[in-house]
Amino acid sequence: MFGHACVVAIEVQDLSKVFETGRRRHRRRVDAVDNLSFSVERGERVAYIGPNGAGKSTSIKILTGILHPTQGEASVLGVVPWLDRRRLAARIGTLFGQRSLLWFELTPRQSYRMLAAIYGLDRRREEARIGELGDLLEAGDLFDMPVRSLSLGQRMRCELAACMLHDPEVLFLDEPTIGLDLLAKQRFRELLVRLNTEQGTTIFLTSHDVADIEHVALRAMVINHGSLIYDNEVVAMRRALLSTKLVEVGLSRPAPAPALAGVTVLEHTETTMKLVVDTVTTSIRHVLDDLLDGLPVADISVVDPPLEQVIASIYGRSAV
Amino acid sequence: MRGLAATFRNALAEVRSNRASFVSQISVMVLNDIVWVFFWVLFFRRVGSVRGWDGRNILLLLSVLTAAGGIALGVLANARRIGTMAVDGQLDAVLALPVPPLAHVLLRRVEATNVGDLVFGVVLFLSAGSPTPARAAVFVFAVAAASVLLTAFLVLAGSLAFFAGRNEAGELGFHAMIVLGAYPIDIFAGAAKVLLYTAVPAAFVSSVPARLIEDFDAGSAACLVAVAGVFAFAASASFTLGLRRYTSGSVWTR
Numbered sequence: 243m244f245g246h247a248c249v250v251a252i253e254v255q256d257l258s259k260v261f262e263t264g265r266r267r268h269r270r271r272v273d274a275v276d277n278l279s280f281s282v283e284r285g286e287r288v289a290y291i292g293p294n295g296a297g298k299s300t301s302i303k304i305l306t307g308i309l310h311p312t313q314g315e316a317s318v319l320g321v322v323p324w325l326d327r328r329r330l331a332a333r334i335g336t337l338f339g340q341r342s343l344l345w346f347e348l349t350p351r352q353s354y355r356m357l358a359a360i361y362g363l364d365r366r367r368e369e370a371r372i373g374e375l376g377d378l379l380e381a382g383d384l385f386d387m388p389v390r391s392l393s394l395g396q397r398m399r400c401e402l403a404a405c406m407l408h409d410p411e412v413l414f415l416d417e418p419t420i421g422l423d424l425l426a427k428q429r430f431r432e433l434l435v436r437l438n439t440e441q442g443t444t445i446f447l448t449s450h451d452v453a454d455i456e457h458v459a460l461r462a463m464v465i466n467h468g469s470l471i472y473d474n475e476v477v478a479m480r481r482a483l484l485s486t487k488l489v490e491v492g493l494s495r496p497a498p499a500p501a502l503a504g505v506t507v508l509e510h511t512e513t514t515m516k517l518v519v520d521t522v523t524t525s526i527r528h529v530l531d532d533l534l535d536g537l538p539v540a541d542i543s544v545v546d547p548p549l550e551q552v553i554a555s556i557y558g559r560s561a562v
Numbered sequence: 563m564r565g566l567a568a569t570f571r572n573a574l575a576e577v578r579s580n581r582a583s584f585v586s587q588i589s590v591m592v593l594n595d596i597v598w599v600f601f602w603v604l605f606f607r608r609v610g611s612v613r614g615w616d617g618r619n620i621l622l623l624l625s626v627l628t629a630a631g632g633i634a635l636g637v638l639a640n641a642r643r644i645g646t647m648a649v650d651g652q653l654d655a656v657l658a659l660p661v662p663p664l665a666h667v668l669l670r671r672v673e674a675t676n677v678g679d680l681v682f683g684v685v686l687f688l689s690a691g692s693p694t695p696a697r698a699a700v701f702v703f704a705v706a707a708a709s710v711l712l713t714a715f716l717v718l719a720g721s722l723a724f725f726a727g728r729n730e731a732g733e734l735g736f737h738a739m740i741v742l743g744a745y746p747i748d749i750f751a752g753a754a755k756v757l758l759y760t761a762v763p764a765a766f767v768s769s770v771p772a773r774l775i776e777d778f779d780a781g782s783a784a785c786l787v788a789v790a791g792v793f794a795f796a797a798s799a800s801f802t803l804g805l806r807r808y809t810s811g812s813v814w815t816r
Binding site: 261299300303306307308309310327328329331332336338341342343345346347348352353355356357358359360361362388 | 564565567568569571572575576579580653654655657658659660661662805806807808809810
């Protein structure tokens with residue numbers, strides 16, 4: 243196992259973590275991670291998603307060496323995280339949305355200076371790297387302000403600089419956009435994509451925000467009850483897993499709604515029509531032919547369902 | 563070492579970031595300690611001595627205890643918080659860094675209030691401990707050993723939280739050491755005295771060091787170093803073993 247470390251960033255096999263809670267007669271087992279297996283290649287952008295309590299954070303903490311697993315094997319950059327945590331920590335970056343690497347009363351630069359000393363960067367390299375990250379994250383002007391005076395969005399950019407300071411090969415991000423406003427989220431996502439494309443950093447991201455997954459990840463892994471229940475490209479996930487399409491029709495004049503098998507009218511006005519097509523019952527091509535033949539169509543488009551719906555569908559299938 | 567030095571530099575910078583608060587907290591603790599000493603002085607003026615301990619001895623005892631307590635609770639402030647950090651999952655940020663976790667945790671927080679104890683302990687020794695170069699050297703040695711022992715005891719008691727899932731032992735241990743250490747060991751007898759030389763080694767944090775300054779004895783000094791060493795080893799081992807059971811706050815019901 244784990245012999246192809248040069249291309250594989252993360253490899254996990256039959257990984258389990260059991261928490262025992264309660265006392266004596268009220269003692270119970272919680273299988274936070276249950277026989278989890280997957281691998282991630284270097285340079286990938288992976289979304290690791292699941293409902294609350296699915297085991298996402300627990301498995302990330304095992305992969306970063308913070309927690310010890312109950313059983314199973316894992317390797318990150320060829321290193322077993324819980325056996326050689328310090329060696330691995332020097333090569334990866336971790337950003338937990340609800341935990342800070344920065345010192346609240348100090349400036350980000352003071353925190354970076356400490357981190358640079360911990361990562362063994364000399365002063366010249368430290369200054370150069372802080373400058374690079376300031377430019378990349380457009381945050382250089384924030385580095386000399388006390389952290390307590392930064393907005394959440396500004397702080398998260400500074401946090402990202404902190405976990406990127408040592409040029410990590412893999413970046414683990416656990417709910418990194420939690421609490422950010424829409425603009426800050428969008429900017430943060432763009433930064434992650436740039437880090438990946440410009441520096442080749444492997445991105446391993448958990449989030450409850452579907453837009454994080456759509457805009458950052460190319461691959462999605464869905465975990466529930468500690469087990470992997472889905473693993474595919476984000477685009478394929480949306481297409482393959484939901485058997486409905488949304489058809490939006492623009493009408494040149496008022497027309498009655500069509501009565502077609504497998505088609506539900508969602509919205510109908512004098513100039514527009516929104517239809518949901520069940521592609522198990524009928525083909526999208528057949529529906530489009532009927533609509534074009536029977537209606538005064540001025541414009542028509544077929545839209546994939548929102549990812550929230552796809553994920554809800556995966557959870558639903560898993561629960562069944 | 564460079565990383566640990568940088569961590570401690572940041573901890574100092576953080577506690578001094580509000581200079582007025584830093585100075586006022588230290589001053590308040592010094593005042594608090596002065597009131598405490600005042601009562602002891604009044605007490606010994608009335609009773610003369612208690613089982614061989616007079617006012618001069620008790621001031622030495624308090625100077626060592628406050629100085630060692632100032633180091634363990636002020637300079638290495640997280641020593642007292644190990645149990646809470648273990649239970650609440652506050653060690654994640656430390657474990658994500660390539661650092662020796664215990665040393666990093668201990669050095670990353672300074673509390674101004676207890677630094678006041680350290681200042682008070684040193685000033686008390688200089689003003690009431692009849693300082694000579696030889697006695698000052700023994701004072702430094704005794705405070706160093708006592709602070710290692712007190713820190714180690716707090717870490718050991720706090721690390722039990724990794725196994726028990728609760729931090730009662732840490733809090734109980736902290737109060738036991740500080741409260742019992744404030745009294746001369748000879749007022750205790752029997753099992754209590756044995757306990758204070760062994761499981762809750764309060765005697766080695768105050769009475770034994772105070773006696774060493776008054777009347778240096780190589781055997782007692784070696785014994786103090788040995789006890790501090792044993793507790794330091796046990797603290798390090800229990801913390802390291804505890805990390806294997808660390809749940810990062812992921813256990814929801816206890």
